[in-house]
Amino acid sequence: MILPALFFYLFAGICVASAVMVIVSRNPVHSVLYLILAFVNASGLFVLMGAEFLAMILVVVYVGAVAVLFLFVIMMLDVDFTELREGFLEYLPIGLVIGAIFLAELLLVGGGWVISPNVAKSITAAIPANVSNTEALGLVLYTKYIHYFQLAGMVLLVAMIGAIVLTLRHKVSVKRQDINVQNARTPELAMSVRKVASGQGLQDADAAEWVK
Numbered sequence: 558m559i560l561p562a563l564f565f566y567l568f569a570g571i572c573v574a575s576a577v578m579v580i581v582s583r584n585p586v587h588s589v590l591y592l593i594l595a596f597v598n599a600s601g602l603f604v605l606m607g608a609e610f611l612a613m614i615l616v617v618v619y620v621g622a623v624a625v626l627f628l629f630v631i632m633m634l635d636v637d638f639t640e641l642r643e644g645f646l647e648y649l650p651i652g653l654v655i656g657a658i659f660l661a662e663l664l665l666v667g668g669g670w671v672i673s674p675n676v677a678k679s680i681t682a683a684i685p686a687n688v689s690n691t692e693a694l695g696l697v698l699y700t701k702y703i704h705y706f707q708l709a710g711m712v713l714l715v716a717m718i719g720a721i722v723l724t725l726r727h728k729v730s731v732k733r734q735d736i737n738v739q740n741a742r743t744p745e746l747a748m749s750v751r752k753v754a755s756g757q758g759l760q761d762a763d764a765a766e767w768v769k
Contacts, residue, residue, distance in 0.1 A: 596616070608690050
């Protein structure tokens with residue numbers, strides 16, 4: 558029991574320290590690297606808990622895709638973070654309110670855990686016997702917690718749509734379709750009957766009418 562406890566404190570300590578460095582670090586590239594380190598140590602904690610599937614998902618998805626994507630975006634865009642920090646004091650009150658809400662939630666969770674340690678056992682589902690942890694996770698996630706799973710998917714969908722709307726830029730020089738304008742067109746607006754003399758092009762007819 559000494560060796561698992563030693564690895565637990567090692568992974569947990571490095572994970573907490575890396576999470577703090579993500580916030581404290583002034584260089585955004587260093588913050589992403591510390592984030593990757595936190596994900597790796599969190600996956601180690603999942604392995605100690607016997608959840609190998611969650612550990613591999615954390616490494617493959619978050620470290621291999623999300624964190625690396627953040628790193629490449631930060632390095633390629635070359636954002637001027639000095640300019641972004643100029644409005645820090647403007648958003649400080651909102652940040653303090655959100656931080657206070659998170660702190661109150663953490664205190665409520667911690668207080669409930671201390672007052673009634675059996676709360677966690679009452680909301681957990683029994684692990685089925687003779688199945689792997691991956692199958693057990695699927696059985697619980699897609700049966701008992703299916704509504705929460707769908708709700709999380711809707712939240713991610715709204716976040717994706719919001720990101721698209723915020724980053725969408727319309728250029729004047731680019732022609733775009735307007736469905737409402739197209740549906741509102743009448744035959745009078747859609748076509749025009751012109752009389753063109755023999756041997757005369759449409760542009761010449763327009764020029765002649767302009768002269769008149």
